[in-house]
Amino acid sequence: MPSQPARVIMYTGAITGATGKVGHFNFAFPPDSMPLESGEQLGPISIAFETYGELNAAKSNAILVCHGFSGDSHAAGYKEGEKGAGWWDGMIGPGRAFDTDKYYIISSNCIGSCVGSTGPASINPINGKPYGLDFPLITIRDMVEAQRHLIDALGIGKLLTVAGGSMGGMQALQWLAAYPARVRSVIPIATAAKHSPQQIAFNEVERQAIMADPVWNNGAYYGGALPESGLGLARAIGHITFMSDKSMDAKFGRDLKSDKEPFKFTPEFQVEGYLRYRGNEFVKRFDANSYLYLTKAMDFFDLARDKPLHEVFRGSGARVLLVSYTSDWLYPSYHSQAIARAMKAAGVDVTYIEVESDYGHDAFLVEFAELTRLIKPFLEKSIKNAADAH
Amino acid sequence: MPSQPARVIMYTGAITGATGKVGHFNFAFPPDSMPLESGEQLGPISIAFETYGELNAAKSNAILVCHGFSGDSHAAGYKEGEKGAGWWDGMIGPGRAFDTDKYYIISSNCIGSCVGSTGPASINPINGKPYGLDFPLITIRDMVEAQRHLIDALGIGKLLTVAGGSMGGMQALQWLAAYPARVRSVIPIATAAKHSPQQIAFNEVERQAIMADPVWNNGAYYGGALPESGLGLARAIGHITFMSDKSMDAKFGRDLKSDKEPFKFTPEFQVEGYLRYRGNEFVKRFDANSYLYLTKAMDFFDLARDKPLHEVFRGSGARVLLVSYTSDWLYPSYHSQAIARAMKAAGVDVTYIEVESDYGHDAFLVEFAELTRLIKPFLEKSIKNAADAH
Numbered sequence: 206m207p208s209q210p211a212r213v214i215m216y217t218g219a220i221t222g223a224t225g226k227v228g229h230f231n232f233a234f235p236p237d238s239m240p241l242e243s244g245e246q247l248g249p250i251s252i253a254f255e256t257y258g259e260l261n262a263a264k265s266n267a268i269l270v271c272h273g274f275s276g277d278s279h280a281a282g283y284k285e286g287e288k289g290a291g292w293w294d295g296m297i298g299p300g301r302a303f304d305t306d307k308y309y310i311i312s313s314n315c316i317g318s319c320v321g322s323t324g325p326a327s328i329n330p331i332n333g334k335p336y337g338l339d340f341p342l343i344t345i346r347d348m349v350e351a352q353r354h355l356i357d358a359l360g361i362g363k364l365l366t367v368a369g370g371s372m373g374g375m376q377a378l379q380w381l382a383a384y385p386a387r388v389r390s391v392i393p394i395a396t397a398a399k400h401s402p403q404q405i406a407f408n409e410v411e412r413q414a415i416m417a418d419p420v421w422n423n424g425a426y427y428g429g430a431l432p433e434s435g436l437g438l439a440r441a442i443g444h445i446t447f448m449s450d451k452s453m454d455a456k457f458g459r460d461l462k463s464d465k466e467p468f469k470f471t472p473e474f475q476v477e478g479y480l481r482y483r484g485n486e487f488v489k490r491f492d493a494n495s496y497l498y499l500t501k502a503m504d505f506f507d508l509a510r511d512k513p514l515h516e517v518f519r520g521s522g523a524r525v526l527l528v529s530y531t532s533d534w535l536y537p538s539y540h541s542q543a544i545a546r547a548m549k550a551a552g553v554d555v556t557y558i559e560v561e562s563d564y565g566h567d568a569f570l571v572e573f574a575e576l577t578r579l580i581k582p583f584l585e586k587s588i589k590n591a592a593d594a595h
Numbered sequence: 596m597p598s599q600p601a602r603v604i605m606y607t608g609a610i611t612g613a614t615g616k617v618g619h620f621n622f623a624f625p626p627d628s629m630p631l632e633s634g635e636q637l638g639p640i641s642i643a644f645e646t647y648g649e650l651n652a653a654k655s656n657a658i659l660v661c662h663g664f665s666g667d668s669h670a671a672g673y674k675e676g677e678k679g680a681g682w683w684d685g686m687i688g689p690g691r692a693f694d695t696d697k698y699y700i701i702s703s704n705c706i707g708s709c710v711g712s713t714g715p716a717s718i719n720p721i722n723g724k725p726y727g728l729d730f731p732l733i734t735i736r737d738m739v740e741a742q743r744h745l746i747d748a749l750g751i752g753k754l755l756t757v758a759g760g761s762m763g764g765m766q767a768l769q770w771l772a773a774y775p776a777r778v779r780s781v782i783p784i785a786t787a788a789k790h791s792p793q794q795i796a797f798n799e800v801e802r803q804a805i806m807a808d809p810v811w812n813n814g815a816y817y818g819g820a821l822p823e824s825g826l827g828l829a830r831a832i833g834h835i836t837f838m839s840d841k842s843m844d845a846k847f848g849r850d851l852k853s854d855k856e857p858f859k860f861t862p863e864f865q866v867e868g869y870l871r872y873r874g875n876e877f878v879k880r881f882d883a884n885s886y887l888y889l890t891k892a893m894d895f896f897d898l899a900r901d902k903p904l905h906e907v908f909r910g911s912g913a914r915v916l917l918v919s920y921t922s923d924w925l926y927p928s929y930h931s932q933a934i935a936r937a938m939k940a941a942g943v944d945v946t947y948i949e950v951e952s953d954y955g956h957d958a959f960l961v962e963f964a965e966l967t968r969l970i971k972p973f974l975e976k977s978i979k980n981a982a983d984a985h
Contacts, residue, residue: 402843453792
């Protein structure tokens with residue numbers, strides 16, 4: 206891919222907490238544009254990212270962590286002035302799976318998002334207004350391409366691993382497929398090599414929920430009221446798919462809300478109140494158009510397209526740790542099994558583990574013990590391989 | 596329950612087709628009101644129903660068939676002037692599972708619905724306007740109570756069986772629990788004795804989709820534009836839950852629509868176009884407020900409440916055929932297994948069969964061969980028992 210090398214890496218604030226040595230950076234491409242998979246151009250581009258730990262002299266201990274579609278670059282520790290720990294704080298820190306005493310972890314927000322990186326809420330240089338639906342279609346390949354520029358700018362030749370769950374797992378797979386020589390290993394978790402019709406269907410009804418909100422106004426709502434009703438509903442639908450039948454039952458049962466109002470289709474069961482609450486919380490932090498673009502990127506993701514999947518992986522020397530969860534019905538294990546089979550057929554050194562969990566798709570965000578047990582020795586072998594290669 | 600016996604049974608048209616001997620009736624209660632489980636009153640009440648076959652002299656061959664929440668009384672054959680066969684036409688007719696040469700089949704529309712029976716679109720006698728949200732909360736018990744009046748009016752003491760899938764299966768269970776002496780057997784299919792949080796959650800986001808449509812106008816939309824956008828979206832979400840991951844994959848794959856428009860979040864994948872089409876078709880025939888009331892009735896259904904489930908079934912002499920489907924993830928088999936265990940504990944003569952199917956919850960509406968194989972001998976034994984009892 207052409208486009209000039211990145212010129213600006215801007216430190217914007219510290220991150221403290223269990224991890225100790227962390228910093229938050231804001232990264233900007235030069236003002237020229239990046240070619241997209243669609244054939245369109247996007248630029249200028251900025252990517253928000255955080256780093257934890259220290260890059261070693263050989264630059265052999267760098268790990269890229271990719272978030273799920275509604276995530277951000279804040280994966281660990283605490284940002285100045287903010288209360289919430291990063292979304293993978295249980296996985297990243299001293300002595301944790303991604304051990305900040307040993308590794309240099311980079312957590313990058315993807316393009317198309319709304320949390321520091323260029324997306325539909327960014328200013329369109331053509332008219333000085335937010336893009337809205339003039340933002341071009343972006344794909345998982347485009348996200349990885351932007352990340353590759355970031356990794357170049359950081360002077361890192363080969364990543365020790367690329368790890369991520371859900372849409373983050375797609376990016377890990379895309380890294381392996383597009384840049385096999387730039388990754389020593391990848392850890393795709395709770396993901397798929399292509400979306401099934403059911404996965405597309407859920408994303409589609411969530412998009413419809415947003416687009417049915419009159420406030421959405423064909424994506425041109427910036428500067429005015431936000432399509433909170435539609436976005437909240439989209440998120441509520443999503444939440445059902447992230448949890449398992451069993452985890453919902455354990456969390457809510459058929460308990461009624463304590464502050465239940467008289468019957469008129471207000472929330473009565475606790476699960477109803479929870480879904481509305483989660484929807485309402487989400488609209489404060491996420492952009493509705495980003496929801497549309499990022500779900501579309503997942504739906505269009507198809508690593509192999511018209512080829513057999515194993516051809517995508519042929520010749521790759523990277524090691525792979527592939528994880529799925531027994532109760533994840535949004536990304537059922539058969540998706541990971543198909544990836545594992547294709548990797549085996551391509552001679553890739555892949556370990557596939559189906560982890561027993563009741564937490565559904567959310568498992569990769571809450572079940573840290575087993576994931577840590579799997580990732581620690583996997584990374585130790587990878588870093589040993591890296592040392593041997595020197 | 597009090598309330599006067601039904602006075603009016605009005606024949607409104609013929610039904611022809613494979614079944615031959617069928618007629619469509621409209622049934623009305625007297626203008627006084629029926630007490631509801633909520634403590635409120637509802638009246639006057641009408642119930643639309645169809646019958647197929649002939650009631651025998653002993654009135655021992657009557658079968659009540661109960662539809663799913665979006666169904667209607669048109670279960671078999673063809674109505675005058677209409678093209679569509681009834682929703683269980685493959686199950687009802689000469690030589691079919693519900694054999695019209697042997698049995699008298701009654702298919703009743705439930706109250707709360709919008710297809711001939713009293714529901715939120717009916718006229719509220721208090722002000723002469725459609726009820727809208729002034730319609731009282733109705734429950735599965737209320738539906739069965741209204742059906743019981745209908746069965747009384749038809750002069751039938753004991754039903755040979757009550758059969759139904761999904762919400763129809765809840766009614767079959769409620770008949771067994773409320774009127775064990777009035778049913779010789781019941782056939783609950785793809786159903787549950789109480790809704791799980793996941794089932795409530797899906798119904799809730801579907802209700803939210805309707806209520807978020809500004810045209811819904813707090814339920815007071817009659818006589819004006821209908822909340823088609825919200826209702827269509829609710830139905831689209833529902834359709835995902837009715838199908839299985841596998842059946843969606845077989846039907847759509849990742850095929851793109853042939854008339855796909857340029858990228859701007861219009862439907863691109865066939866599955867997206869299908870969901871919008873099904874949503875759009877549905878709004879022509881169903882009332883949005885009925886969708887709210889009937890899904891709420893399902894969510895509130897809890898056959899045992901604070902008792903152990905087996906106590907509900909204790910002392911029942913009725914035989915039970917209980918069916919669930921392997922790929923039905925909306926009403927997973929564990930629901931039926933819990934019912935079967937409770938029935939066994941209560942000494943009920945229950946046969947539980949988990950049928951292998953890829954069709955998900957829709958299976959009871961499309962997989963007729965196996966269901967017919969199960970139901971035929973079950974009914975033959977029931978009718979033999981009925982004859983022996985005489």
